[in-house]
Amino acid sequence: MSLYPETLAAHLGREVTTVCHCWRLTRTDGWMAGYTDHDRPLISGATVFAPQTGLAASEARDTLGLAVDTVDVEGALSSDDIGEEDIAAGLYDGAVVETFLVNWxxxxxxxxxxxxxxxxxxxxDGRFVAELExxxxxxxxxxxxxxxxxxDAELGDARCGFAPDNPDFTGAGxxxxxxxxxxxxxSGLDGFEAGWFAHGVLSWTTGANAGRSERVEEHRKDATGTRLVLRPRSGxxxxxxxTFSxxxxxxxxxxxxxxxxxxALNFRGFPHLPGNDAAYGYVVDGGRFDGGPVVP
Incomplete structure (x- = not known):
């Protein structure tokens, strides 16, 4: 059974065809846009596909079996919908791209x-290349x-079971x-000891990054003030x-x-598991060999 509709299959059987490619992009936040390599706007499947966006697709191959198929979509940043800052901030990471063949x-x-x-x-060089998986x-x-x-759990998730919304574990600054x-x-985190928010999550509540989250690498505190070192990023x-929480x-x-x-009862690791150091170790003076746990 062909995946092509009967009318489109009949059209493709002609010597001259009028088909083009369209891409529908849906980000993880629900934002959607359409693009086409045709020279005029197209409305297909309730989506408006904008022309002349600088998009072009590489060769695409479909393989049998479990081999991974990939295709690149390349384009200049000529569409008002696609901004350099948004790409750098990761708004398009994990977005869904649907490729259509359309009779224009x-x-x-x-x-x-x-x-x-x-x-x-x-x-x-002022262009982007997105790999589609x-x-x-x-x-x-x-x-x-x-x-x-x-x-291997994330603090606050179902496997962890800890509720971090307690005022002792959250702050605003x-x-x-x-x-x-x-x-x-x-400012605003002076009541917490140094390192309390290290490896934690910072969520922006106002400003250009409002609604986005970042990982905190270090939380420092000294006489000159409180400092947060964020995971390096571009954006x-x-x-x-x-402001942030x-x-x-x-x-x-x-x-x-x-x-x-x-x-400790919900810890999702194996802290008492002997490692290679135990397997290749040998008895020496001063060692503790009482059968106790590796980690107290």
Whole structure:
């Protein structure tokens, strides 16, 4: 059975055809836009596809079996819908791209060729190249759990079971100044000890980044003020006066889970698992060989 509608299949059987490609882009936040390599706007399937956006597709191959299919969509940043800042901020990461073959003389005749997600995006010389990954790409990712001494849950999720909305584990602050590309001086967190928000999550509540979250690498505190070091990223920088909320961080260690969060019973790691050091170790004076746990 052909995936092409009967009318479109009949059209493709002619010596001269009037078909073009259309792309419908749907971001994870629900924003949607349509683009086409035709020279006029098209309305197909209740979507308006804009022309002359600078988009072009590379060769696409569909393979049998479980091989991963990929195709590149390349284009200049000529569409008002696609901004350099949005790409840098990761708004298009994981977006869904549907590729259609459309008869531009009869736009109601179309077929969905493939559905993919946006993988790696590279930018150079004023243009972008987005790699589209097929559904089979998920089969190429590691699945299941790794046996390790550290926890593999995220603080506050169902597996962790800890509720971080307690005032002792959340704070709100304001950016006082930028000290380095990823270091900001903040106010409002003076009541928390140094390192409390390290490995935590910072969510912007106002400013150009409102609604976005970032990972905190370090939380420093000294006589000159409180500083948060964010995970390096490219995108829109926050401005002085922007506000945020922060959730305490967890370094995934059993000792931290037990002492900081009193959540040892829900620890999702294997802290007492002997490692290679135990397997290749040997008895020496001063060693402890009482059968006790590796991590107290």
């Amino acid at each position: 003389r009869q736009p109601e005749d179309f077929v969905l060729l493939r559905k993919a997600t946006v993988g790696k995006i590279t930018r150079s 097929s559904a089979a790409h998920a089969l190429d990712r590691p699945n299941g759990r790794y046996v390790s001494r550290t926890c 304001t950016v006082a100044a930028w000290e380095a590309p990823s270091t900001l001086v903040v 829109m920088a926050a401005a002085e006066g922007d 922060a959730v305490a961080g967890c370094d995934k260690k059993f000792a931290t889970c037990k002492a900081k969060f009193a959540n």
